[in-house]
Amino acid sequence: MHQTHSLVIGAASGMGRCIAERLSKAGRLTIADKNQATLKELAAEYMADAVYCDIxxxxxxKSLAAACIDxxxxxxxxxxxxxxxxVQQIIDVDFIGTAHCIDVFRELVRPGGAMVCISSIAGRKFTTNxxxxxxxxxxxxxxxxxxxxxDAGMDMTDRNVAYGIAKFGVIHLCRKAAKSWAEKQARINSISPGIIDTPMGNPExxxxxxxxxxxxxxxxxxxMGSPDDIADCIEFLLSAKSAFITGTDILVDGGICSVA
Structure with a gap:
């Protein structure tokens, strides 16, 4: 039986760092981020492989994928x-970067594997048909x-609008990708966090x-939610306990979308 190999992209802080710590105890771990200094420190702490990646x-x-073929x-x-x-950076990182990862890693994921992408309640609030x-x-x-x-009427000068579209796009991509990932005997889901106490959320x-x-x-x-709240849900979605869950988005928001 092979050792489980997990990859966390965006592992240098916040939610990524929290789930990387969890997964470091469950098998082989590769962590990726643009922050090379922190990445190196975490690699030593978690006994992980570290790879620079700009999503x-x-x-x-592709370079990251080449280091994670198993x-x-x-x-x-x-x-x-x-x-x-x-606006361009939000679309490039939060939406297009995730889309590339979905495509690239679908070709590499082992049977029984899973991907979890982070969306946001902003994506849930934007939801459109x-x-x-x-x-x-x-x-x-x-x-x-x-x-x-x-041309579809979106105000693409507004960064908040772009963010909502990008995060809705992540939910949509995961839903659409479920079939092709299932053909690899793998699953893909997204999580929509609410207001989470992280370094990225604090400036907001x-x-x-x-x-x-x-x-x-x-x-x-x-x-507010904590990175541990998100890590708990990610662990579940990566585990055999969620073996019949794919192509869906899970709210981890303290209930705000139920009332807002």
């Missing part, structure tokens, strides 16, 4: 928020993607304090 660069993803589980937590990046938007998102590698989204909290505080107050569980 917005297809060649970088892979069981892939977790993609790499991403940028509206206060961190431009508009055929022109869906059509645009189903061609993630098109040079005309942003233009097509503009500082810059949109009033809005985010009101969301926390409205959350039925009356608190």
């Amino acid at each position: 917005s660069d297809l060649e970088s993803i 892979i069981d589980n892939i977790v993609i937590t790499a991403g940028v928020s509206p206060v961190m990046a431009s 508009d055929p022109t938007v869906i059509q645009a998102l189903e061609a993630p590698f098109s040079d005309q993607l942003i233009t097509k989204l503009k 909290l500082q810059q949109q304090t009033e809005v985010l505080r009101s969301l926390i107050d409205a959350t039925p569980l009356q608190r």
Whole structure:
């Protein structure tokens, strides 16, 4: 029986770091990130292989894949928020980068393996059945993607709009990819976190304090989520306990989407 090999893309901080620590105790681990200094430290701490990866660069993803040819589980937590990046960067990292990973690692995943992608409640709130938007998102590698989204009536000058579209796109990609992953005897799902206490989320909290505080107050569980809350769900989706779950998105939001 082979040793389980897991990969965490975006492992240097927050949710990625938390799940990387968990998975380091369950078998072989490869961690990937743009932050090479932190990556090196974590590799020593977790006894993991470390590979630089810029998820917005297809060649970088291919180089990572070349180092992970015997892979069981892939977790993609790499991403940028509206206060961190431009519209183009949000689309490139949060949506197109994830789409490339889904395609590249589908060809490598072992039977019984699984991928988990991180979406957001922003994607759930954006959810649309508009055929022109869906059509645009189903061609993630098109040079005309942003233009097509503009033509569909989306305000692609607004970073919050772009973020919602990108995260909805992740949910849609995972749903659509379930069939092709099943052909590899593997599964793919996404998670939509609510307001999580992470280094990436903190700048959002500082810059949109009033809005985010009101969301926390409205959350039925009356608190922010923690990276451990997300890691718990990811562990479940990678495990045999979720063997009949694929192509779906799970809310980990303290109940905010039930009331907001």
